[in-house]
Amino acid sequence: MTPAAKRRKRGNGGFVLACLAPALVLFAVFMIVPTVNVFRMSLYTWSGFSPDMRFVGLDNFRRLLDDDQFIRAFQNTVALLVVVTVVTMGMGLFLAAIMTRQKLSGRNLYRFVLYVPNVLSVVVIAAIFSAVYDQENGLLNGALRLLSLDGLQQVWLGNQRIVLYSVAIAMVWQSLGYYMVLYMSSMSSIPEELYEASSLDGASAGKQFFSVTLPLIWQHLRTTLTFFVMSAVNLSFVLVRAMTGGGPDGASEVLLSYMYKQAYTNSSYGYGMAIGVVIFAFSFLVSLLVSRATKREPLQF
Amino acid sequence: MTITRLGRTLTYVLVAAIALAIAVPVAWVLLASFKAKGEFYGSPWTLPAGLRIQNYVDAFVTAHMGQYFLTSVLVTVLGLVFVLAVSIPAAYVIARYEFRGRGLVEVLLLAGLFVNVNYIVVPIFLMLVGWDRSLADVLPGGFFIDNPAVLSLVYAATSIPFSIYLLTAYFRSIPVDYEEAASLDGASRFLVMTRIMLPMARPAVTTVILFNFLAYWNDFIIALTLLPGDGKTLQVGLLNLMTAQKAAADYGRLYAGMVIVIVPVLILYALIQRRLIEGMAAGGVKG
Numbered sequence: 001m002t003p004a005a006k007r008r009k010r011g012n013g014g015f016v017l018a019c020l021a022p023a024l025v026l027f028a029v030f031m032i033v034p035t036v037n038v039f040r041m042s043l044y045t046w047s048g049f050s051p052d053m054r055f056v057g058l059d060n061f062r063r064l065l066d067d068d069q070f071i072r073a074f075q076n077t078v079a080l081l082v083v084v085t086v087v088t089m090g091m092g093l094f095l096a097a098i099m100t101r102q103k104l105s106g107r108n109l110y111r112f113v114l115y116v117p118n119v120l121s122v123v124v125i126a127a128i129f130s131a132v133y134d135q136e137n138g139l140l141n142g143a144l145r146l147l148s149l150d151g152l153q154q155v156w157l158g159n160q161r162i163v164l165y166s167v168a169i170a171m172v173w174q175s176l177g178y179y180m181v182l183y184m185s186s187m188s189s190i191p192e193e194l195y196e197a198s199s200l201d202g203a204s205a206g207k208q209f210f211s212v213t214l215p216l217i218w219q220h221l222r223t224t225l226t227f228f229v230m231s232a233v234n235l236s237f238v239l240v241r242a243m244t245g246g247g248p249d250g251a252s253e254v255l256l257s258y259m260y261k262q263a264y265t266n267s268s269y270g271y272g273m274a275i276g277v278v279i280f281a282f283s284f285l286v287s288l289l290v291s292r293a294t295k296r297e298p299l300q301f
Numbered sequence: 302m303t304i305t306r307l308g309r310t311l312t313y314v315l316v317a318a319i320a321l322a323i324a325v326p327v328a329w330v331l332l333a334s335f336k337a338k339g340e341f342y343g344s345p346w347t348l349p350a351g352l353r354i355q356n357y358v359d360a361f362v363t364a365h366m367g368q369y370f371l372t373s374v375l376v377t378v379l380g381l382v383f384v385l386a387v388s389i390p391a392a393y394v395i396a397r398y399e400f401r402g403r404g405l406v407e408v409l410l411l412a413g414l415f416v417n418v419n420y421i422v423v424p425i426f427l428m429l430v431g432w433d434r435s436l437a438d439v440l441p442g443g444f445f446i447d448n449p450a451v452l453s454l455v456y457a458a459t460s461i462p463f464s465i466y467l468l469t470a471y472f473r474s475i476p477v478d479y480e481e482a483a484s485l486d487g488a489s490r491f492l493v494m495t496r497i498m499l500p501m502a503r504p505a506v507t508t509v510i511l512f513n514f515l516a517y518w519n520d521f522i523i524a525l526t527l528l529p530g531d532g533k534t535l536q537v538g539l540l541n542l543m544t545a546q547k548a549a550a551d552y553g554r555l556y557a558g559m560v561i562v563i564v565p566v567l568i569l570y571a572l573i574q575r576r577l578i579e580g581m582a583a584g585g586v587k588g
Contacts, residue, residue: 015490016400019390023461024406026387030458031413034424041424095319098312112574113320116327119570119577120563121519123536127543127559128326131333131345131552139329142345173323181578204305234417238522242540256419263423276420283415 038280041273053270060274069250070275073258076164080236080254081286084171085228089221091172092179097209099180100187101195111184114177122174122235126242129170133157157244160251167243167252171235179224186220187213215296222294226287233283255279327563334556341552356557360542366558369538376449376456376524376534377517383457384464384513385506391461392468393494397480413462418455419522425455426526447530455527456517464509471505472498511577518566535562 042060046053064070095114099107117125132139133156141153156166194212203211214221237256240246246253246261253261256279263272333341334356335349361367395403429445436444445451475498483497484490499506521536528534533541539558546555570577 012398012490013400016394016398019394019494020406023387023391023465026383026454026458027410027413027461030425030455031416031421031461032409034421034428035416037424037428038421091319095316098316102309102312104313104316110316110320111578112571113324115574115578116567116570117323119515119519119566120327121521121536121539121566123519123521123539123543124559124562127539127555128330130543130547131330131556132326134345137341137345137552139326139345146344146346176319177323185578230415230417234419237419241522242543259423269423269427272423276423279420287415 038273038276041270042277044270046269047267056270060271061277063271064274064278069253070258072250073253073255074278076252077233077236077254077282079164080168080171081229081232083165083168084175084232084236085225087168088172088175088179089225089228091176093183093214093221095176095180096183096187097213100184101205101208101213111177111181115181116177117174118178120174122238123242125170125174126239129166129173129243130157133166158248160248163244163248163252167236167239170239170243171232174235174239175228175231179228182224183217183221186217190216218294218296222291225290225294229286229290230283233279255282330556330559330563334553334560336553336556338551338553353553356553357561359554360557360561364538364542364554364558365533366535366538366542366561369533369535370561372449372528372532373518373535376453377514379450379453380456380460380517381510381513383453384460385509387457388461388464388468388509389499389502389506390494392465393472393498395465396469396472397477410462410465414466416462418459422523422526425523429527447528447532449528449532452524452527452534453517455523456513456520460513460516464513467509468502468505471502475501507576511573514569515566 043055043057044053045056045060098104099111104110120128135141135155135158138156140156144150144152154162157163190213194216195208198208198212233254233256236254237260240252240254240257241260244252246257255275259272259275259279261272262268262275266272329345332349333345335351335353337350337353337355340347340350394400395407426446429451432445433440433443479497479501480493483493488496519536521534521540524534525537525540528537539555539562542555542558546552
């Protein structure tokens, strides 16, 4: 900023405050206060509507350790995160590389189609997948019957051993296009000369992907990974809430859906908020871990 | 050479298969919304007998989707108005003015990017219930719960960090010369902001509108929590329809309801897809 501009900006307190105050008040009331409340309420037992709120210290957290349903929800969340992250990132990178490097014909159409799920709501996606997975009249079982593969038919959302994979497929279906487009934009900024140089050395397309593309978009990949983990924690919840309700028998319960259940159905707000604290800590730790584990010397081009 | 050609063909087949896996279920829902009840028995891979619109009439009128549609439009539009009204001035000031505490404000907003609204929906709900209770003498019917305007306000508030982040970055990229020229001509600070800077920040404002539109229109967790009464949004209405139709095994109405929810978003997406994708590259990441 030039000195003249700085001078102009003295004595602007009133203007600055008027511009800033509405946003900060809203932000404080609906984000900071509730976030602080998650942590504070986790130290109490409270049934919600009664004024009776008792301080119990870390009791809620101690109870969590003995809660089999909570442990199962935790395991499900971790499993979903690992599977969905690996599959979505892998496929997203693969597709983005093909779309940018291979000059695929009709790639605008592909991009259009693949991005569609990202604009659909989770309720719609849940409804679509209910239609796909329906036991009697579902698309999947119907297709298997058409192909005379009746033996492969499954109760996709009713079988405890399968339901988590069914949810994972829906999650990949939803987020694949978004990450593909994201990586396409970062790959398209890699200068063509680098590829030319490496193909003069005789590198195949596959090798180029690992020796040129991947190292150069690595920093971007790291950032998206952090956000991906957090949005997947969230997506798993909304999808489970709309599609399976956590069932059958808790087989698809995830951390956030269990928190929601404890808070509303069970009216144990304090206990629910202790789960909320675990979720906060968990997403923070995972982000930190991911960012540590993927740290490389930044490459420039 | 033949190996690479085989590999190429395989890749193309794979890409096409993935695209089909996404397109087919969506197209199927569109088709199924025209089917009569009897047509849902037997193979799902048949075309509807004709263009029956009875399902749509049922969905719009009997299942109240028409009314829910209006609620959703109201909530979304109000939310966008709120978020723009508070975020644009704040982002402008953060980008252009020196003031005490600016660093703290920026750090808090940045931290806010990482707080997902679904993490904090329970305390928000309890807070609003508490406010209603303390107002019970004045407003026995309650004010904050079941109020679409309050829902819009919550939407707006929880998307402030993202909106300010995007707008601030854009304001910073605009050279200060224009503002200096305008203020030398005697324009007030307010005029400089609204008449000079706002028009120049149009691309960023459009991006903010797009992403927030999708977030508000598609949300159902907050709407489910804050509007427990009859005035539901489209998404919550659809969720209820889904539960009801599953029990009754009458799917036509559900699929018609889904089409009602999908079509406005798809039309918008088709119109502005390039904008959306460019905005994504500019805005970095948002899940």
